[in-house]
Amino acid sequence: MDIFIEQLVKKKRDTLDYLKIAGGIVGAILVIYLLGPLMGIIPAMGFVILLVMVGLIYLLYLLITSVNMEYEYAFTNGSLDVDAIINRRKRKRLTELEAKEIELMAKRSNPSFERYMNSAAYKKIYACADKNGEDLYFVIYNQGGEGRMLLFSPKEEIVEAFRKMNPQNVEVN
Template sequence: MQDNFYEQFVGAHESTLYKVVNIEMKLSIVFGVICLFSTAILGLLGIILCVLCAIIYFGLIILKRKTYVDYEYDFTNGEIDIVSIGDKIKRKLIVSFDVKDIELLAAKDSDEVREISNKPDKILKCYPKDTEEKIYTIILSGGSGRARIEFVPDKDFLNLCFQKNPRAVKRGFF
């Protein structure tokens, strides 16, 4: 049996918000250092300002990780893992499933997706917010219940899915 492995990386673009957060982080570090050195003059107020700068800095780290998210789609012998990568650092497994559990894989705006009457309400959006790629929808059945996943696979990824589950993958869209 031949192993099928494919990895697709979907990178995000640096948005204006991401760039502003980076600048704000640098400013909070500079302001925090200034406050730290001025604690001799300001006393307790200087310490409070240092703590405030630290809180703002760590809040900006969290915001930065949420504004710049890459995605990785891994296909290993019919098992698909979708991982988010926050700020190029923190990896988080979003969903893992077998291709055989796919009820439908089609373009998001296709007739096949529109015609499904009992679509799951919850949607996992597994693509960068600013993507210009064509978005596809997966309707999963089995396992822990039904799910709807939106992602932006390339042609090779779609072909591998078709090889493992030709009944569910609609070829009319690639």
Template sequence: MDNFKEQLVTTTNKTAYNASKIFMGIFGVLAFFFFVTANLLFGLFFAVGCGLLFYFKRFLYLEYEYSITNGEVDVDKIMEMKSRKRIITFNMKNAELVAPVDSDVYKDFGNKPSEIIKAVPAGNTDRVYAAIITGGAKRVQLLFVPNEDIINLCFLYNPKAVKKNL
């Protein structure tokens, strides 16, 4: 039987995203107004501003999805509830340590990798865990916010590395 769990972690602070949508609309209306009144320089300025806001607002609303299937952990980044990008895939057997960032076990762990993958949404208030993963010669540190079900399933596949009751 397959063991499968997934968790979607959304951002809680949407103020910057909503403000960028409002300013994008205002800039679009102003660009149209200035183009109609033959003031091309201001129209071009506001059109470029509207385009830049359209491009960069997708980075203001990020969600992360963690899924584990038979020991394979997938972490995806979802931008603006539209496009999905796989951040990392690893097997739980390759994890050296999975522990809360504020725990002594993590703080005392020597030789932490310098490459850190942050999969924690803005405005997060839940407990952040760190997973130190070895994939051949490459070592990575993943910061994420799993729920109790994900932690228990990770513990099932690598009980030595997962520190769940800290």
């Protein structure tokens, strides 16, 4: 029997996201403010400056919409694929792992969480709605000989599927 579970999780905006947006807006306004008077001083360059301003506004739009992030978890027969979806238009594979090969899967409240989180030996992969959420789980695994720590917010079905595939390494509290 095939197992297929899919879940979409919308990332909540954090302070860094709002700082990116604010910095982009301030930078765009500053550049437009500085280029505006040049249109009158150098009339031949007016069209080029106008194109630069339009391009800048488009880049600002891309920056603002790039913080609209969703994560997709697809659990298929013991394999978990995690993708980031940026503004519903661009998909990027963050990681893939096999449930049978994980070292540990547990909730954030697990005593081992801080030890792994503070260890530089594990590359952190954030694919969660809220980094401080109570429903946050972490998975410790190896990929290409490198230790990784996936932080994600799976629904109970996915947690249960992991537990069935690798009961000794999945701690459900």
